[in-house]
Amino acid sequence: MRHLLATRDLSRDEAIELLDIAEDMAAVQEREVKKLPTLRGKTVVNLFFEDSTRTRISFEAAAKRLSADVINFSAKGSSVSKGESLKDTAQTLQAMGADGVVVRHPSSGAPLVLATSGWIDAGVVNAGDGTHEHPTQALLDAFTMRRRLHGAASRGRDLDGVRIVIVGDILHSRVARSNVWLLDTLGADVTLVAPPTLLPVDPSGWPARIGYDLDAALAPAPDVVMMLRVQAERMHAAFFPNSREYSRTWGLDDARFDRLPPTTMVMHPGPMNRGLEIAARAADSPQSTVREQVANGVSVRMAALYLLLSGERGDA
Ligand code: NCD
Secondary structure (H helix, E strand, C coil), rough: CEEEEECCCHHHHHHHHHHHHHHHHHHHHCCCCCCCCCCCCCEEEEEEEECHHHHHHHHHHHHHHHHCCEEEECCCCCCCHHCCCCCHHHHHHCCCCCCEEEEEEEECCHHHHHCCCCCCCCCCEEECCCEEECCCHHHHHHHHHHHHHHHHEEECHHHCCCCEEEEEECCCCCCHHHHHHHHHCCEEEEEEEHHHHCCCCCHCCCCCCCEEEEEHHHCCCCEEEEEECCCHHHHHCCCCCHHHHHHHHCEEEEEHHHCCCCCCCECCCCCCEEECCCHHHHHHCCCCHHHHHHHHHHHHHHHHHHHHCCCCCCCC
């Protein structure tokens, strides 16, 4: 693997290999010394053109636990705010000898441009591009599901037949897109539930069922319900009447949560709008995987950096 840009291009075997390596990385996280020498002497640059809490610190922790040198760059406070282009920023990273670049950008496709432009030799990891993809988030979500379902027997397994309902702002969600492709590759059965205004214009090419009624989708007690954040910063029009209406119709409120069996996992990529798409009771329940998702994110990102950067650049 040379770059990790999208789950859409991952094969089942590649995805399972990455999840299995993440299991090894998780075992390292349980040791007293959480560090491996694998990427000693390599430089990883975290290039963030958009705000982030979890993803940025998770990539930083992952790179450091593999002994790489880490440079954190955020567009705020850099020459990007003086109008510097992506090309010039990339050439600066190249001059500094970056081996890996983790990029988050508001424009869909920016990581692909970095990976294919010839401006840099580094391996590129997409940490979220516009409304397109966020592959490491989907991989950590799949990893979390597999661990909850199969525990120590997770290795080598896919998510065959696992029933997952993804709810909310699908239109703006790169998390939903990456999950739909990866979950389908892993054999899961995905239903998307959202108001019609928050679904893509034509989701017919997506390997998922579409629903508009959350209670109907939750009635058969899915294995997983994944709530998405209402991405107000990407909404330049009114997509639903008001927040009370949204949470009543599309939110995992107390009443809906109480009707779920205790075996249904409740997931959210964060940051959560508590009281809007998810009630505090659901978010803080033992069924919630929110904190596990964050912890697993480090293991999955260690696996991704390991696959991309160990060995000489240019190897298969
Ligand atoms: C997501 C993102 O930035 O795409 N968050 C994350 O990476 N954990 C989802 C979101 O912002 O709603």
